[in-house]
Amino acid sequence: MNATWNITANRIENLIQSLKTERKKPFCAYIYDLKQLREHVSLLTATLPSQCRLFYAVKANSDATILKALAPIVHGFEVASLGEIEKVRTVDTRIPVIFGGPAKTDDEIQGAIHHGVSLLHAESFHELRRIEYIAGQLDVVVPILLRVNLGGPLSTATLQMAGVPTQFGIEEAQVPEAIALARSLQHVDLQGFHFHAMSNNLDAEGHARFITHCVDKAQTWAGEFDLRISYLNVGGGIGVNYHDLERQFDWPVFTSQLDQLIKDHGQPNATMLFECGRYVTAACGHYAAEVLDIKQNHGKHFAVVRGGTHHFRLPAAWKHSHPFTVVPIDEWRYPFARPELSDSAVTVAGELCTPNDVLARDVVVPRIRSGDIILFRYTGAYGWAISHHDFLSHPHPEQIFLDRDDLAID
Known part of the structure; x- marks a missing residue:
């Protein structure tokens, strides 16, 4: 460094x-510095376990030149609006896109379907029903992940989106009901869970423990409801130390523990998704x-x-x-x-x-x-x-x- x-x-x-x-x-x-960006992200994708995929969170920096530099390296883009979808599709018409955010409009849901978004993250019961309604009108089946607002305490980070009262996701205690609803809908295909819970976490070992917690929760629900989980989105949240630039998130320690976690707990058919932004481009x-x-x-x-x-x-x-x-x-x-x-x-x-x-x-x-x-x-x-x-x-x-x-x- x-x-x-x-x-x-x-x-x-x-x-x-x-x-x-x-x-x-x-x-x-x-x-x-685009050369530095490419080298950094190439290292991240090369050292992730093979079961993992790195998506870039466009919200961190949506400049077209940045997106063009990243498109050949990352496995996809994570977006939070129709505008971000359109920016990505201007750069690459086929790259995988996953779509989150707590306040999707009907136009955004329709736009996500139109632009071939790979996964739509359902944030509430009402949003789940709206996705079903819009997909039904278009006569399509939409692959979704349920966004879960986990109970705490979670790993310490600058910002918390879960474990505390926030507008994000479905409260953990209500997830069984949400699973039942999703499975009853004809135009929704439940493929797993989304656990974006924090921002700017600097603790590599703590972040690995958080992901272990996510995997355990998903496996519990899969067993209880006989679910086949294709994807676990464990969010982003990997941080940057602005107070001491020489002491950053320990990526080698994290990936080593992640590799062991997958060997011990991973489901053979599940792909683990990361949606990192700050750690990619800062x-x-x-x-x-x-x-x-x-x-x-x-x-x-x-x-x-x-x-x-x-x-x-x-x-x-x-x-x-x-x-x-x-x-x-x-x-x-x-x-x-x-x-x-x-x-x-x-x-x-x-x-x-x-x-x-x-x-x-x-x-x-x-x-x-x-x-x-x-x-x-x-x-x-x-x-x-x-x-x-x-x-x-x-x-x-x-x-x-x-x-x-x-x-x-x-």
Whole structure:
């Protein structure tokens, strides 16, 4: 991890310094390393047990260039709207797609059928009946998984979608009733269960235990109801450590335990699905924003950048300081002194008219000057895609995609 990051970081910083010499306006860009992305995901798919399939959760980053890079490597895409289905089908008309989400409209269910979605995740009794009604009108049979909201406690993660009261899935105690309903319907084919329960879990051993729990539950229901389970979707939830980038989720430990789990508990005919997003694309993305001003208020130092949470909302949403480095830009075009700080704690704030527009707080930096560029790391997931782009109508950042030694700019 360290060596890979150092190579990538040097490459990105050199690129930024080069591009800055060509631009008179303040620099602001998302930069994606597609080569790093392909290598990372190829390693994930190669090291998963053969009974497993890796689907990319499009919600993490739905950019068409990212989807095109991933389509030949992942086993499919996980989507949460008709819009995401259409984005995927624009990239690949045949790749497997699985569709989840707690509030599917009739148009989305019809669209999923029209676009050949492989599995539809039924989130409630009412949604199950609506799938049956719409499939009946179209005279088709829809393969489904029942999304289960497991009882707790579950493995610790940043966000919990199960084990606590949420809008997701069918409560575990009601699953037998849901199985009975699904089996009574003529246009629904129950093929297994969906257990997406958490987001950003950093504990590899804990995540393996969670999957063991899912497998045990599914096998219990299969025995009680004489079900043939074709698929177990154990969700995503594998996290990124934004607080210490050198200590990430231990993928080798996880896959080793997963392999043993499948040998001990797996059903021979069941395929285990993963729908990972953050863990797939986070590391390939970088967000760069030029420092416009350095100032002090009430004893605190601020670096105000061309950019902010309207481009990169994750730090404000999760209330954390996002990791960054400072890219030095030596050129200074003004005839007066250049504001700077040395060996000081600085809060990185954006250009929006709100005190909530903060990307990092009280981070000690060796040196930072107006005109330098702050490079935020691990921004390839839940960055641009989730941000309120047009608040205050500032210009959007450039979108730069690196592919080997080539450079493409939109």
